[in-house]
Amino acid sequence: MGALRTIGVIGGGAWGTALANAAAASGKAVALWMRDPEAAAAAELSRTNERYLPGVRLLDAIGVTSRPQTLALAETVLLVVPTQNIRSALAGFAGLLPPETPLVLCAKGIERGTNLFPSEIVRELRPEAPVAVLSGPSFAADVARGLPTAVALASGDEELARRLAADLSGPALRVYHGSDMRGVEIGGAAKNVLAIAVGIVQGRRLGESAKAALTARGFAELLRFAEAFGGRPHTLMGLSGLGDLVLTCGSAQSRNFSLGLRIGAGTPARDATGGKLAEGAFTADALVDLARSRSVEMPISEAVAAVLAGTRSVDEAVDGLMARPLKAE
Numbered sequence: 609m610g611a612l613r614t615i616g617v618i619g620g621g622a623w624g625t626a627l628a629n630a631a632a633a634s635g636k637a638v639a640l641w642m643r644d645p646e647a648a649a650a651a652e653l654s655r656t657n658e659r660y661l662p663g664v665r666l667l668d669a670i671g672v673t674s675r676p677q678t679l680a681l682a683e684t685v686l687l688v689v690p691t692q693n694i695r696s697a698l699a700g701f702a703g704l705l706p707p708e709t710p711l712v713l714c715a716k717g718i719e720r721g722t723n724l725f726p727s728e729i730v731r732e733l734r735p736e737a738p739v740a741v742l743s744g745p746s747f748a749a750d751v752a753r754g755l756p757t758a759v760a761l762a763s764g765d766e767e768l769a770r771r772l773a774a775d776l777s778g779p780a781l782r783v784y785h786g787s788d789m790r791g792v793e794i795g796g797a798a799k800n801v802l803a804i805a806v807g808i809v810q811g812r813r814l815g816e817s818a819k820a821a822l823t824a825r826g827f828a829e830l831l832r833f834a835e836a837f838g839g840r841p842h843t844l845m846g847l848s849g850l851g852d853l854v855l856t857c858g859s860a861q862s863r864n865f866s867l868g869l870r871i872g873a874g875t876p877a878r879d880a881t882g883g884k885l886a887e888g889a890f891t892a893d894a895l896v897d898l899a900r901s902r903s904v905e906m907p908i909s910e911a912v913a914a915v916l917a918g919t920r921s922v923d924e925a926v927d928g929l930m931a932r933p934l935k936a937e
């Protein structure tokens with residue numbers, strides 16, 4: 609039997625750990641890289657990642673490391689750090705990853721300050737690297753436990769997307785492939801902002817009807833944005849877009865939705881993350897900024913950005929949305 613094909617994973621948080629387990633379940637050897645040597649050694653020894661994914665056992669085919677060099681021979685590398693940390697994480701791998709190694713970008717967001725999507729950041733840093741993006745309705749805890757999940761993977765190189773999707777699919781993870789990288793990125797980034805809005809409505813006890821209305825009108829916003837920024841509507845009606853919006857706007861398992869819940873219940877936005885990552889809080893401003901630059905109307909995302917910035921109260925934001933001029937749907 610030949611050597612196992614190796615997947616490298618940069619980032620040992622909840623999602624990186626879950627994807628490492630999924631890749632191991634599909635028969636790959638996995639090198640899971642964490643930047644903190646103590647955390648890597650503890651995970652390697654205990655076979656768990658108690659900080660980010662408590663109660664989940666790391667499969668035997670995973671080796672946890674803090675040495676970037678270990679990923680140099682990986683056939684494919686998954687980049688699984690938050691969007692705002694992509695630059696600093698990749699800097700640690702400069703000169704180590706061969707230029708032809710495909711990078712699969714798994715973050716959902718837009719970089720603050722530059723308003724760049726993950727694939728645009730990586731194109732700046734590693735212009736030669738083949739790149740794909742992976743997104744869709746997938747809670748790390750579900751994927752790590754081997755519960756059935758489906759996600760989308762897209763690359764401008766459709767053949768690469770097809771190959772990576774087949775490589776990463778496994779007994780419980782079904783990876784659909786496509787070529788609309790921007791559409792998949794927009795779906796992942798925008799749904800986090802919209803999930804905060806729906807969480808706020810639930811936290812404020814405004815009722816199930818309001819939640820459904822906001823989710824549907826949020827989807828309309830997301831489609832408008834995608835149309836203006838080169839994503840295909842067909843993509844957004846699939847897993848990254850509608851699928852992820854339904855998941856994230858409907859479950860307190862989502863950190864973005866939970867952030868909204870706390871804000872809606874009265875916790876000031878700056879104290880409401882519960883110490884967890886909520887990508888939407890970083891993406892909101894960038895999303896709104898981009899939308900304005902092409903005159904795309906995104907009133908729900910605007911309201912989320914204003915509530916997060918503290919320039920509008922929740923009640924003012926809700927009143928503002930309800931008072932908008934009536935229009936055709």
Ligand SMILES: NC(=O)C1=CN([C@@H]2O[C@H](COP(=O)(O)OP(=O)(O)OC[C@H]3O[C@@H](n4cnc5c(N)ncnc54)[C@H](OP(=O)(O)O)[C@@H]3O)[C@@H](O)[C@H]2O)C=CC1
Nearest residue numbers: 620621622623624643689690693696697715716747748885
């Ligand atoms: N969790 C989920 O269910 C899903 C998450 N995602 C997306 O995946 C991305 C990552 O999320 P998730 O794993 O949940 O986040 P977590 O907060 O669970 O983990 C973040 C990880 O990134 C590491 N990290 C942060 N900055 C750097 C850096 N500069 N260099 C190296 N490592 C760094 C952290 O390391 P350290 O501990 O040392 O700080 C930590 O291991 C996000 O964009 C999220 O939206 C997508 C689908 C599902």
Ligand SMILES: O=C(CO)COP(=O)(O)O
Nearest residue numbers: 744745746747862863864
């Ligand atoms: O992206 C996710 C599910 O698809 C995870 O959502 P949260 O980051 O809101 O927890």
